[in-house]
Amino acid sequence: MNTDDLIDFLATRVEPVDPHRQDRQALAALLMSFAAATAAVIVALGLRADLMEAMVSAGFAMKIGFLVTLVAIALWGLRKGARAGAADPVPLGLLCVPLVLLWMLGALELARLPLASWRATVLFYEWPVCLLSIPLLSALPLVALTLVVREGAPTHLRYCGALTGLCAGGLGALAYAAYCLNDTPVYVGVWYVAGIAAVTAFGWLMGPRMLRW
Amino acid sequence: MQSADVDLDHLMIASQAGDAQAHHDLLRQASTHLRAYFRRQLSRYGHGLDAAEDLLQDTLLVIHTRRQAYLPGSPVLAWIYGIARYKLIDFLRARHRSFSHLPIEDAEHVAAQDGYEGIDTARELRKALASLPNNFRLPIEYVKLEGLSIAEAAARTGMSDAAIKVSIHRGMKKLAAILSEARP
Numbered sequence: 001m002n003t004d005d006l007i008d009f010l011a012t013r014v015e016p017v018d019p020h021r022q023d024r025q026a027l028a029a030l031l032m033s034f035a036a037a038t039a040a041v042i043v044a045l046g047l048r049a050d051l052m053e054a055m056v057s058a059g060f061a062m063k064i065g066f067l068v069t070l071v072a073i074a075l076w077g078l079r080k081g082a083r084a085g086a087a088d089p090v091p092l093g094l095l096c097v098p099l100v101l102l103w104m105l106g107a108l109e110l111a112r113l114p115l116a117s118w119r120a121t122v123l124f125y126e127w128p129v130c131l132l133s134i135p136l137l138s139a140l141p142l143v144a145l146t147l148v149v150r151e152g153a154p155t156h157l158r159y160c161g162a163l164t165g166l167c168a169g170g171l172g173a174l175a176y177a178a179y180c181l182n183d184t185p186v187y188v189g190v191w192y193v194a195g196i197a198a199v200t201a202f203g204w205l206m207g208p209r210m211l212r213w
Numbered sequence: 214m215q216s217a218d219v220d221l222d223h224l225m226i227a228s229q230a231g232d233a234q235a236h237h238d239l240l241r242q243a244s245t246h247l248r249a250y251f252r253r254q255l256s257r258y259g260h261g262l263d264a265a266e267d268l269l270q271d272t273l274l275v276i277h278t279r280r281q282a283y284l285p286g287s288p289v290l291a292w293i294y295g296i297a298r299y300k301l302i303d304f305l306r307a308r309h310r311s312f313s314h315l316p317i318e319d320a321e322h323v324a325a326q327d328g329y330e331g332i333d334t335a336r337e338l339r340k341a342l343a344s345l346p347n348n349f350r351l352p353i354e355y356v357k358l359e360g361l362s363i364a365e366a367a368a369r370t371g372m373s374d375a376a377i378k379v380s381i382h383r384g385m386k387k388l389a390a391i392l393s394e395a396r397p
């Protein structure tokens with residue numbers, strides 16, 4: 001078939017399309033996979049006993065604020081960057097802002113504590129659960145978001161893979177926060193960050209495979 | 214260049230809204246840009262005009278089937294060339310395994326796929342056409358591909374002129390439906 005015929009053919013039926021459909025799909029994927037991850041936490045781990053008091057505490061607000069910021073940066077980057085021909089539009093150095101703030105809070109926390117209790121603060125007894133749960137809980141958000149991102153025909157597959165992983169990791173961590181008792185910046189800055197970083201790295205590695213179209 | 218790009222922006226937005234003429238113009242203008250681009254790039258790797266035309270058709274099909282993925286307000290040419298570069302890198306990687314890297318900017322964003330079979334969308338189109346029943350396929354082949362007139366196609370198939378027109382119209386709709394389902 002020659003190209004002119006192909007063009008005539010393709011223009012015989014042109015259905016209107018909605019360029020914002022992908023935004024809605026992303027929102028639906030985000031909400032549904034987050035709800036599923038939270039349900040998994042409730043069933044498998046249970047809610048933290050002090051959830052009501054924790055909800056109004058500064059530590060919990062700091063933790064949730066940090067995670068929501070990561071998810072928001074990732075979504076912003078994906079919305080702009082997960083398109084054919086998009087330059088990497090979001091300076092990923094932006095991610096350093098919440099991270100450095102969190103680590104500064106962590107450093108202040110440690111500075112107030114005697115050296116002897118640092119080890120116990122960092123290695124809070126549940127850290128293996130945290131480190132394992134966040135990637136596991138991220139699996140469903142990762143799959144759901146990957147499907148939506150791929151629809152957008154991205155061409156920067158590692159960049160988009162990493163941001164998809166970051167977003168999924170953040171959602172997994174938010175779900176895990178419904179169970180986790182430890183709201184200290186040291187703990188969040190080490191184990192939450194490690195779990196999310198693992199999912200982000202996975203996305204960076206697998207981006208060229210999982211996002212190709 | 215600037216005015217052509219602005220023009221393409223309007224065409225793209227009209228095409229997203231379902232304007233067939235704008236869609237046609239968009240694809241024509243895009244094909245002019247892309248044909249030159251693919252010929253220039255491929256000639257550096259010893260590929261001929263046929264390969265350039267195949268890649269051009271692949272890219273036009275992506276522009277068509279993924280037109281909802283264009284974000285209104287962003288530069289259309291960048292979007293189109295983004296797709297074209299992606300297709301080009303795919304093509305070169307599938308055929309030049311020994312290339313450890315490609316001298317194309319952003320090549321690192323498209324990783325090599327071991328055992329990846331190049332997706333030939335033009336072939337998908339032919340396959341979709343072959344899957345249609347004869348009473349739809351033949352009129353399309355005769356009129357749209359071979360360039361016969363309606364009357365000649367009618368004589369060749371033994372159908373009436375009106376039946377040929379209806380068959381083409383309905384066959385095209387079926388093809389478009391098959392193609393949009395076949396999209397990975």
